[in-house]
Amino acid sequence: MIKFEHVTKKYDEVGGIEDVSIDIADGDFVFLVGPSGAGKSTFIKLISKELEPDSGHIYVNGQDITHLSNRRIPVLRRQIGMVFQDFRLLPNKTVYENVAFAMEVVRCTSRTIRRTVPQVLQVMGIADKADQLPDTLSQGEQQRVAIARAIVNNPKLLIADEPTGNLDPDTAWEIMKLLAQINRRGTTIVMVTHAKEIVDRMGRRVVAIDSGHIVRDNKEGEYGYDV
Amino acid sequence: MMFRGLLHSLKEAFIQIFRNRVMSFVSILSISAMLIILGVFFFITVNVNSLTEAIKSEFENIEIYLEDYTTEKDAEAIAISLSSLEEVSQIQYISKETAMEEFKERWGENAYLLDTLSENPLPNSLRVTLSDISGGSLVAEVAGTMIGVEDVRYFQSEVNKVLRISEGVQKLTLIMIIFLIVVSVVVVSSTVKLTVMSREAEISIMKYVGATNWFVRGPMLVEGVLMGAISAAIALGASTYAYLKLTELFGADIQMLFSNGLVEPGFMIVNLAYIFVALGVSIGAVGSIISMRRFLKV
Numbered sequence: 001m002i003k004f005e006h007v008t009k010k011y012d013e014v015g016g017i018e019d020v021s022i023d024i025a026d027g028d029f030v031f032l033v034g035p036s037g038a039g040k041s042t043f044i045k046l047i048s049k050e051l052e053p054d055s056g057h058i059y060v061n062g063q064d065i066t067h068l069s070n071r072r073i074p075v076l077r078r079q080i081g082m083v084f085q086d087f088r089l090l091p092n093k094t095v096y097e098n099v100a101f102a103m104e105v106v107r108c109t110s111r112t113i114r115r116t117v118p119q120v121l122q123v124m125g126i127a128d129k130a131d132q133l134p135d136t137l138s139q140g141e142q143q144r145v146a147i148a149r150a151i152v153n154n155p156k157l158l159i160a161d162e163p164t165g166n167l168d169p170d171t172a173w174e175i176m177k178l179l180a181q182i183n184r185r186g187t188t189i190v191m192v193t194h195a196k197e198i199v200d201r202m203g204r205r206v207v208a209i210d211s212g213h214i215v216r217d218n219k220e221g222e223y224g225y226d227v
Numbered sequence: 228m229m230f231r232g233l234l235h236s237l238k239e240a241f242i243q244i245f246r247n248r249v250m251s252f253v254s255i256l257s258i259s260a261m262l263i264i265l266g267v268f269f270f271i272t273v274n275v276n277s278l279t280e281a282i283k284s285e286f287e288n289i290e291i292y293l294e295d296y297t298t299e300k301d302a303e304a305i306a307i308s309l310s311s312l313e314e315v316s317q318i319q320y321i322s323k324e325t326a327m328e329e330f331k332e333r334w335g336e337n338a339y340l341l342d343t344l345s346e347n348p349l350p351n352s353l354r355v356t357l358s359d360i361s362g363g364s365l366v367a368e369v370a371g372t373m374i375g376v377e378d379v380r381y382f383q384s385e386v387n388k389v390l391r392i393s394e395g396v397q398k399l400t401l402i403m404i405i406f407l408i409v410v411s412v413v414v415v416s417s418t419v420k421l422t423v424m425s426r427e428a429e430i431s432i433m434k435y436v437g438a439t440n441w442f443v444r445g446p447m448l449v450e451g452v453l454m455g456a457i458s459a460a461i462a463l464g465a466s467t468y469a470y471l472k473l474t475e476l477f478g479a480d481i482q483m484l485f486s487n488g489l490v491e492p493g494f495m496i497v498n499l500a501y502i503f504v505a506l507g508v509s510i511g512a513v514g515s516i517i518s519m520r521r522f523l524k525v
Contacts, residue, residue: 048435070440078437088432105438107232149436 001026001157001188002047007056009042010212017042018212019056024190026156029183031199032192033223034209040192043209044159047190048080049073061156078106081150081158081187085165087142089134095121095145096130102149116152124148124178140171144178151182158182160191164198172198196223232445239446240453243422254418255458258510261407262462262503268400269499270470273490279393283386289355289367290380297351297375305373306353312369314362319354323347335482350377408510415451415514422447423519447515455511459503466503467496 164172206221
């Protein structure tokens with residue numbers, strides 16, 4: 001699903017990644033761990049084409065995305081769902097509208113939208129919140145909305161940037177169960193996290209990045225850092 | 228697909244104009260104002276031009292007034308001898324009756340005033356069309372020395388002066404128009420920028436879920452274009468009213484004064500409509516494109 005070949009992306013100051021090569025298979029569930037500024041965000045932004053690599057090659061879903069014209073970037077992003085620590089919901093739109101929005105953007109018909117959104121909200125367990133504004137929801141519920149938005153277009157790849165960072169442990173675990181469920185359906189998931197218990201408890205592949213290099217890549221790994 | 232995109236853009240644009248209604252209103256007013264000012268300049272230029280043309284066509288010929296005792300045959304002799312000058316391209320004999328008719332035609336509605344004249348005070352004349360305007364003075368001089376000629380009317384330097392003034396007016400108009408267009412583009416772009424900023428979060432999320440640039444741009448472009456179009460409509464309404472009023476009030480006086488009326492309202496309004504709509508729409512479009520360029524880089 002994702003393949004990096006000797007990818008380097010350096011900034012003027014510090015950070016970035018250097019000569020990173022990795023292969024993430026279809027349907028994989030990968031935790032990306034490492035200290036702040038180690039290059040995790042760079043890694044993710046290279047996949048979503050927010051950044052252009054200095055050298056090396058990047059493939060996503062079999063396609064070489066190393067250099068992509070501005071017109072092709074949206075096409076790439078439609079294959080990727082993104083979830084963030086701060087949810088990034090639109091405060092003036094209801095839960096339903098926030099999810100429907102992602103479908104409008106890719107020009108789905110309103111009939112498809114009306115049929116699909118309730119299903120996804122159902123799967124996320126927030127069907128009863130459809131008409132509420134994000135502010136009236138709990139943090140966990142808001143993240144469910146964000147995940148619903150990320151998967152509503154059936155992406156092959158879901159990138160989650162510290163999705164549980166703002167959540168209490170119980171809520172975080174609920175979110176993880178949802179992500180695991182999405183993964184079981186075949187969606188590849190790359191999740192950046194600092195949550196040791198979650199990583200250890202899930203027992204999935206763990207890729208540790210430090211100072212721009214991959215320092216560890218375990219198939220059923222543990223967090224491996226003292227938080 | 229195309230149609231749905233346009234529909235989406237239109238809907239969003241209306242919502243946005245309504246949300247920013249104060250700024251939108253101010254923008255629409257200022258674009259209208261600038262279009263109206265532009266219309267005034269257009270009005271002045273077109274009329275000055277038409278007046279200049281009239282003056283030119285009236286005075287670019289040399290009119291040779293003949294003495295009353297000069298017969299048509301003598302006139303023909305004068306004409307033949309003038310024809311030998313290479314600056315002369317054509318000479319036409321105008322009898323006093325023809326002259327009177329032309330005069331009446333020029334006075335239009337007020338021509339009845341001339342009917343009160345008991346006898347025709349106009350002289351017979353020769354109208355000399357020049358092949359080379361620069362040689363006009365020479366021809367006029369030669370004609371003046373001829374027997375049977377009462378007077379020679381030739382106003383080259385005056386016509387040149389009018390031409391220069393008209394050119395000046397055109398240049399001034401052009402400068403003003405450019406200035407006004409720049410101002411309007413800035414006004415639109417700052418209004419649309421408000422939209423862009425108020426929707427920054429939305430735009431960045433749109434980009435994350437794979438919206439094309441045009442999906443983001445469309446509504447804002449339509450917003451700018453819509454503001455431009457509304458402004459054009461307002462400006463056109465105001466200008467049409469003003470011009471009709473103006474021709475109604477002063478048209479006749481100007482006709483008398485310059486022996487040439489104001490440019491016909493129909494022509495004026497149709498052209499203003501083209502100009503206003505074209506300008507309004509492009510100002511709106513350019514204004515919005517400028518303001519959102521840097522926001523699309525996610």
